[in-house]
Amino acid sequence: MTRNPLVGELPFPEAARRELSREQLRRNLRSATHTIRDKRARMVAEVPDWEELRVAGSAIKADVLARLPELLTRFEAAATAAGARVHWARDAAEACAIVTRLVRETGTDEVVKVKSMATQEIGLNEALEAAGITALETDLAELIVQLADDTPSHILVPAIHYNRSEIRDIFRERMAGTDPDLTDDPRALAEAARRYLRERFLSAKVAVSGANFAVADTGTLVVLESEGNGRMCLTLPETLISVVGIEKLVPTFADLEVFLQLLPRSSTGERMNPYTSMWTGVTSGDGPQDVHIVLVDNGRTATLADEVGRQALHCIRCSACLNVCPVYERVGGHAYGSVYPGPIGAVLTPQLTGVAANRSLPFASTLCGACFDVCPVRIDIPQVLVHLRQQAVDERRGHPSAERTAMRAATWIMSAGRRYTRVLRIARRATRPLAALLRRRTVRRLPWPLSAWTAERDAPLPAGESFRDWWARSREGS
Amino acid sequence: MRIGLFITCVNDLLYPGTGRAVVRVLERLGHRVEFPVEQTCCGQMQANSGYRAEAVPLARRFAETFAGYDAVVAPSGSCVAMVRDGYPRLLPETAEVAARTYELSELLVDVLGVVDVGARFPHRVTYHPTCHGLRMLRLGDRPMRLLRAVRDLELVELPDAEECCGFGGTFAVKNSDVSGAMLADKCAAIRATDAEYVLAADNSCLTHIGGGLSRSGAPTRPLHYAEILAGGGR
Ligand code: SF4
Numbered sequence: 001m002t003r004n005p006l007v008g009e010l011p012f013p014e015a016a017r018r019e020l021s022r023e024q025l026r027r028n029l030r031s032a033t034h035t036i037r038d039k040r041a042r043m044v045a046e047v048p049d050w051e052e053l054r055v056a057g058s059a060i061k062a063d064v065l066a067r068l069p070e071l072l073t074r075f076e077a078a079a080t081a082a083g084a085r086v087h088w089a090r091d092a093a094e095a096c097a098i099v100t101r102l103v104r105e106t107g108t109d110e111v112v113k114v115k116s117m118a119t120q121e122i123g124l125n126e127a128l129e130a131a132g133i134t135a136l137e138t139d140l141a142e143l144i145v146q147l148a149d150d151t152p153s154h155i156l157v158p159a160i161h162y163n164r165s166e167i168r169d170i171f172r173e174r175m176a177g178t179d180p181d182l183t184d185d186p187r188a189l190a191e192a193a194r195r196y197l198r199e200r201f202l203s204a205k206v207a208v209s210g211a212n213f214a215v216a217d218t219g220t221l222v223v224l225e226s227e228g229n230g231r232m233c234l235t236l237p238e239t240l241i242s243v244v245g246i247e248k249l250v251p252t253f254a255d256l257e258v259f260l261q262l263l264p265r266s267s268t269g270e271r272m273n274p275y276t277s278m279w280t281g282v283t284s285g286d287g288p289q290d291v292h293i294v295l296v297d298n299g300r301t302a303t304l305a306d307e308v309g310r311q312a313l314h315c316i317r318c319s320a321c322l323n324v325c326p327v328y329e330r331v332g333g334h335a336y337g338s339v340y341p342g343p344i345g346a347v348l349t350p351q352l353t354g355v356a357a358n359r360s361l362p363f364a365s366t367l368c369g370a371c372f373d374v375c376p377v378r379i380d381i382p383q384v385l386v387h388l389r390q391q392a393v394d395e396r397r398g399h400p401s402a403e404r405t406a407m408r409a410a411t412w413i414m415s416a417g418r419r420y421t422r423v424l425r426i427a428r429r430a431t432r433p434l435a436a437l438l439r440r441r442t443v444r445r446l447p448w449p450l451s452a453w454t455a456e457r458d459a460p461l462p463a464g465e466s467f468r469d470w471w472a473r474s475r476e477g478s
Numbered sequence: 479m480r481i482g483l484f485i486t487c488v489n490d491l492l493y494p495g496t497g498r499a500v501v502r503v504l505e506r507l508g509h510r511v512e513f514p515v516e517q518t519c520c521g522q523m524q525a526n527s528g529y530r531a532e533a534v535p536l537a538r539r540f541a542e543t544f545a546g547y548d549a550v551v552a553p554s555g556s557c558v559a560m561v562r563d564g565y566p567r568l569l570p571e572t573a574e575v576a577a578r579t580y581e582l583s584e585l586l587v588d589v590l591g592v593v594d595v596g597a598r599f600p601h602r603v604t605y606h607p608t609c610h611g612l613r614m615l616r617l618g619d620r621p622m623r624l625l626r627a628v629r630d631l632e633l634v635e636l637p638d639a640e641e642c643c644g645f646g647g648t649f650a651v652k653n654s655d656v657s658g659a660m661l662a663d664k665c666a667a668i669r670a671t672d673a674e675y676v677l678a679a680d681n682s683c684l685t686h687i688g689g690g691l692s693r694s695g696a697p698t699r700p701l702h703y704a705e706i707l708a709g710g711g712r
Contacts, residue, residue: 017655026659326642330659364653366646366660367526369613389528407524411532414487414518415539421515424491442692452651456658457689460492467485467494471513 005092005123005151006353008337011360016327016335025161029332032160037323039269040374047265056258058378061314064249065304071216071249072295078219082281084291089122095296096127099208099241102292103133106239108205114223114230115139116210117155117317118243118296120339121352124208135208136200138229140193147174153333153341155319156267161332164189197229207233207288211244212316213259214293217252220280221293224263224273234277240288246295247304247313259316262376266318299352308387312348314377319344321371321381327364336361343371347384355391362388402449421468428462435461482547483511484540484561484579486554486681487519493681496553499708500582503595504551511551516543522560525568527648537565541572549589550579553704555611555679556647558584563614581611581679582704583620594627597709602632604673605703606664606687608680609642621679621703628706636676637667645686661690669696677703 008015019025044050064071076086087102089095103111111128113119113135125135125146137146141159145152148170152158159167168184175196182192209230213222221242223230234240250256264273282291304310322328322342333341338349338358346365350358362385371381393404413423435441442458445451453459465473481504485497504511521536540561544550552558558581565572586592605625611617625633644650644660651657664687668676676691676698678684688700 013653013655016653020655020659326644326660327653327656330656362528363649364656366609366642366644366649366657368609368642368646370609370640370642373613386526386528389526390530391528393528403527404529407527407529407532410519411521411524411529411535414521415535417516417518420487420518427491442689444693449651452654453689456650456654456661456693457686458692459689460685462491463494465494467490467497468513468515470494470498471515475513 003123004353004357005121005339006349007357010337012335012337012364013360015337016331016364019331019335024163024166025332026330028161028163029329032157033323033329036157036269040266040320040323043265043269043271046271047261053258053262054376054378057262057316057376058314060250060255060258061377062311064251065247065310065313068246068249068304071251072246075214075216075219075249076295078217079281079293080219082219084219084281084293087292087294089294089296089298091298092122092296095122095243095294095298096124098294099124099243100127100131100133102239102241103128103206104131106206106290108133110134110136110200110204111206111208112200112204112233112237113137113142114207114209114233115142115158115225116208116243117339118210118245119208120152121245122243122296122298124243136197138197138201138233139225140190140227140229143193143197144170147171151334152339154322155317155340155342155344157319161334201229201232201236204233204237206239206241207237209234209240209242211242211248212263213250213256214244214248215251215253215256216249218280220253220278222256223277224260225275225277226268226270226273228275231275231277234279235287237288239290239292240279241292241294243294243296246297246300263316263318266320266374266376299354302354303348303351306351306387309347309351309384311379312344312351312384314379315344315348316377317344318376320374320376324370324374325365326368326370327366336364343381344379347379347381347388350388350392355388355395359392359395362392424462424466424468428464428466431461432464435464479509479548480546481509481511481585482544482550483513484517484520484544484550484552484557485513486552486557488682488685489553492685493702496681496702496704499702499704500551500553502708503582503586503597503704506596507590507592509590512547514543520557520560522557522564523647525560525564530568533564534568537569537572540565541569541575544575544579547575548578549585550575551582551585552579553582553679553702554681555581555608555615555617556682559610559614581615581617583617583624583679584615586624587620593623595624595707597627597707598629598631599706599709600630601674602634602672603675603677603701603706604634604636604668604671605639606636606643606668606676606678606683607639608678608683611679612640617679621677624707625677625703631706634671634673636671638663639667641667643683643687645683647682650686657686658690661686662694665690665694665696668698671698673698675699675701675706677701677706679703
């Protein structure tokens with residue numbers, strides 16, 4: 001069996017340590033995230049009613065989640081009436097099986113793909129490959145990652161961990177027909193990829209896409225992109241199969257007004273993205289005549305059942321939270337082990353898989369709150385992180401844990417003023433000889449488990465007199 | 479007005495000077511400060527690490543201890559954020575006292591209406607706005623306004639000031655490598671200012687930052703901004 005695209009091989013702290021040691025990666029990430037972050041900030045500052053838009057986006061998504069079954073049925077009816085065929089998939093395996101069958105029925109063994117998180121999430125490329133079908137990514141960054149036999153490290157910029165000379169090397173080594181003298185000039189790189197892809201667009205019979213939005217009233221699917229390669233896939237082939245998470249719905253066409261303002265500014269830092277494609281079933285004589293929509297659950301219903309956690313389903317995959325996250329900026333997407341990295345990955349992934357499969361992700365944050373501030377649909381990511389930490393802890397109740405013992409002991413001490421005062425005095429007395437010996441109040445090395453602190457920084461020793469002792473001496477006594 | 483001081487456990491044990499500074503500033507302004515000795519800790523570490531059940535008794539204890547006060551002041555952005563933002567979710571009956579709990583700069587600027595507390599501090603300093611103060615309490619420029627009114631203080635801007643220092647409570651030990659990488663960048667930014675002191679509204683972040691500075695041999699010392707407002711150094 002292939003690896004679950006939502007579960008990494010290593011827990012986050014270990015995977016993060018591995019990624020941190022890659023100096024070039026850290027430089028690439030820092031410059032890329034800061035560039036997009038600054039662009040986003042400029043574009044958002046232009047919009048006087050940005051906060052109202054965020055509130056509206058969040059309200060629409062909350063409404064969708066509150067009546068999801070009704071809206072899904074409405075979407076199915078509208079899309080079917082427009083000539084699309086709607087399929088339902090409970091999980092990744094079902095979704096992959098449906099797509100594989102649909103491709104097989106066309107008799108082709110090659111499909112072109114529009115950049116899509118849902119197909120990454122279900123591991124579609126690997127499933128198709130196992131069935132003897134080649135799936136070609138047509139988004140430039142996805143293509144780079146695919147050629148390198150790598151996995152994406154960012155939702156929007158999957159190849160964010162590569163710089164342009166690394167990309168040139170990948171093209172020269174792995175993209176058939178590439179000029180061996182190709183330079184790392186961005187325009188030359190784009191041109192080389194364009195030439196490579198163009199032939200495939202013209203011969204492809206089947207395209208696979210995702211969707212940014214699905215309009216319940218009309219059965220319309222919407223894809224936003226920058227390069228136009230998606231538009232090629234959505235219009236040229238005979239058959240179009242779209243894999244869509246069930247939370248991608250918006251009730252009415254007019255609701256797109258809010259999201260088409262929120263998404264481009266939040267994601268690429270543009271006022272409007274270059275290409276917005278919308279299609280409603282089949283239009284006779286224009287575009288694909290065989291249109292399928294695969295609606296995927298894959299853990300979303302379980303997420304919906306959690307009152308605090310369900311807001312993660314508001315996500316419109318803009319990746320603004322990744323670009324401002326100080327943790328993501330240092331470690332990149334691969335450390336999270338899931339196709340959804342960064343702050344949204346830390347709250348969405350454990351809910352889709354169940355916390356037991358991703359116990360370390362809710363702890364992969366300092367709770368600094370930068371993600372919440374930029375999220376266009378106001379997902380309170382720190383709140384959900386804390387909520388999931390609790391689930392991760394609760395799930396292990398009954399297993400022995402040094403951490404739980406320490407937390408309980410701390411609460412026990414803190415639950416009685418006198419006990420607490422006594423412990424403060426003991427801490428102070430016990431460290432006094434050390435302070436006298438060192439003649440300073442910092443130590444460089446402490447024994448386990450405090451060694452985890454002193455591995456990265458010095459530690460302070462208790463003060464000569466606690467505040468409460470000072471208060472008692474100077475106030476109550478007088 | 480009855481002002482209750484919530485010292486916080488970190489300050490009680492490690493940074494009593496910060497607590498003394500708060501008392502000095504408020505008394506100099508003519509207010510009486512009380513210190514109810516039954517107080518202990520806000521329970522932030524437990525709550526943020528997923529131990530909700532262990533945090534609840536501490537929330538209850540806080541609400542009981544400070545029930546009779548018109549205002550509760552704490553020299554710690556993250557503890558105040560825990561009380562004001564976290565407590566009502568943990569234990570709804572704490573909402574009232576939680577709403578009356580202030581970080582020092584909020585009490586001074588918003589409640590007492592003071593910006594110039596009459597301090598003097600002839601040193602070059604920089605200010606790190608800690609995440610909870612910045613994004614949960616929305617302290618905004620309150621600490622800076624207080625600091626700008628301090629005589630002879632040279633306040634220099636910290637590059638990338640709003641970036642997290644990498645502390646994050648138990649994050650610092652659970653993900654110590656990432657925490658260390660963030661700390662290194664924060665320390666480099668601080669060193670670039672050539673400040674003698676790096677100030678903040680939270681001694682837990684300053685413990686982390688100060689530990690990084692001292693480890694790297696940097697001359698800049700961490701200091702809670704209350705101690706500047708009190709008019710003296712540590
Ligand atoms: S959580 Fe919010 S900021 Fe992050 S990707 Fe989703 S919509 Fe964007």
